[in-house]
Amino acid sequence: MYAAPVQKLIDELGRLPGVGPKSAQRLAFHLLVVPKEEAERLARAITEMKERVAFCSRCFNVSEAPECEFCTDTRRDPQVICVVEEPHDVVAIEKTREFRGRYHVLQGAISPIEGIGPDQLKVRELVARLEPEEITEVILCTNPNIEGEATAMYLGRLLKPLGVKVTRIASGLPVGGDLDYADELTLGRALEGRREVEAP
Amino acid sequence: MYAAPVQKLIDELGRLPGVGPKSAQRLAFHLLVVPKEEAERLARAITEMKERVAFCSRCFNVSEAPECEFCTDTRRDPQVICVVEEPHDVVAIEKTREFRGRYHVLQGAISPIEGIGPDQLKVRELVARLEPEEITEVILCTNPNIEGEATAMYLGRLLKPLGVKVTRIASGLPVGGDLDYADELTLGRALEGRREVEAP
Numbered sequence: 253m254y255a256a257p258v259q260k261l262i263d264e265l266g267r268l269p270g271v272g273p274k275s276a277q278r279l280a281f282h283l284l285v286v287p288k289e290e291a292e293r294l295a296r297a298i299t300e301m302k303e304r305v306a307f308c309s310r311c312f313n314v315s316e317a318p319e320c321e322f323c324t325d326t327r328r329d330p331q332v333i334c335v336v337e338e339p340h341d342v343v344a345i346e347k348t349r350e351f352r353g354r355y356h357v358l359q360g361a362i363s364p365i366e367g368i369g370p371d372q373l374k375v376r377e378l379v380a381r382l383e384p385e386e387i388t389e390v391i392l393c394t395n396p397n398i399e400g401e402a403t404a405m406y407l408g409r410l411l412k413p414l415g416v417k418v419t420r421i422a423s424g425l426p427v428g429g430d431l432d433y434a435d436e437l438t439l440g441r442a443l444e445g446r447r448e449v450e451a452p
Numbered sequence: 453m454y455a456a457p458v459q460k461l462i463d464e465l466g467r468l469p470g471v472g473p474k475s476a477q478r479l480a481f482h483l484l485v486v487p488k489e490e491a492e493r494l495a496r497a498i499t500e501m502k503e504r505v506a507f508c509s510r511c512f513n514v515s516e517a518p519e520c521e522f523c524t525d526t527r528r529d530p531q532v533i534c535v536v537e538e539p540h541d542v543v544a545i546e547k548t549r550e551f552r553g554r555y556h557v558l559q560g561a562i563s564p565i566e567g568i569g570p571d572q573l574k575v576r577e578l579v580a581r582l583e584p585e586e587i588t589e590v591i592l593c594t595n596p597n598i599e600g601e602a603t604a605m606y607l608g609r610l611l612k613p614l615g616v617k618v619t620r621i622a623s624g625l626p627v628g629g630d631l632d633y634a635d636e637l638t639l640g641r642a643l644e645g646r647r648e649v650e651a652p
Contacts, residue, residue, distance in 0.1 A: 388575040
């Protein structure tokens with residue numbers, strides 16, 4: 253019922269994750285109303301990103317070069333790998349300035365409901381890095397939710413027998429938080445992961 | 453923190469209505485992962501729509517030509533205008549096959565909260581059509597919600613003094629509906645708008 257180019261755009265927008273038929277229609281009509289330059293800017297941003305950005309061939313982080321800035325930075329510890337789910341997790345960790353090793357981006361987490369198993373993730377590629385790069389520690393930095401925990405558990409069982417040190421980031425109370433507002437699970441984890449106070 | 457082309461795309465996606473920073477990020481990374489052809493198809497669909505589709509200069513419906521298919525169709529009654537909010541309302545009305553006049557798309561509804569008044573809508577353009585097109589009836593077909601009702605009320609007050617017949621689509625029970633499940637407002641409107649049963 254719509255002019256063909258409009259229907260085409262509605263169909264393409266409807267393919268995006270979390271965009272249903274109604275939202276696709278709304279977005280298409282929005283793009284129809286905005287000045288031509290604004291719509292063009294979006295189209296060009298998509299094209300340019302696909303042309304210029306891909307994934308690091310080593311760690312699968314977002315990268316404009318064949319290998320990303322972290323993998324090529326010789327000042328970083330090449331023997332410690334921090335395993336994360338998505339490229340934006342790398343950004344979050346970099347902001348802490350606490351980590352000076354390298355990364356491995358799984359590009360997802362194990363989720364049987366969505367049909368995502370280890371084969372859909374960059375797990376094989378992680379295992380293949382251990383020996384040639386002489387990795388001494390793998391830090392499992394997946395999200396502390398069901399999928400992330402399942403992924404960490406799976407990777408722990410897979411990597412431990414290969415003779416590498418495997419660690420998991422701590423769960424506990426967020427800094428600035430309040431005991432009173434913490435859920436039982438988090439408070440339980442905080443107790444379980446307690447550490448001895450060091451002498452000053 | 454992201455490669456520049458990725459950040460650019462996140463920014464552009466974030467401008468779309470209903471797309472917050474987190475969704476923009478998710479959409480951008482989705483487009484990063486999909487095959488290049490798929491992302492290109494979306495970019496091309498945007499460009500092509502902006503190049504080929506605009507609004508009818510008379511009724512402001514979506515159109516590939518300067519005037520839309522309804523305004524140029526000589527078999528349609530040129531003296532009756534159905535006023536709707538959005539182009540997709542035209543599609544909904546056409547599906548009924550009950551209307552053979554022309555349209556006028558306001559491109560929105562009056563909404564003080566969103567800062568949309570008559571000046572932001574195609575109201576002036578509607579008034580300008582009445583005399584040269586010798587309009588005899590204007591059917592107010594805006595949505596039966598707060599914004600649509602306010603718009604219909606405003607247009608009624610504006611157009612009646614100009615000597616044109618102004619009608620409003622009926623509110624009432626949806627066909628196939630159930631008295632028991634109808635809200636009071638709808639049932640009240642259905643009673644108020646009752647019609648005499650015609651002799652067979």
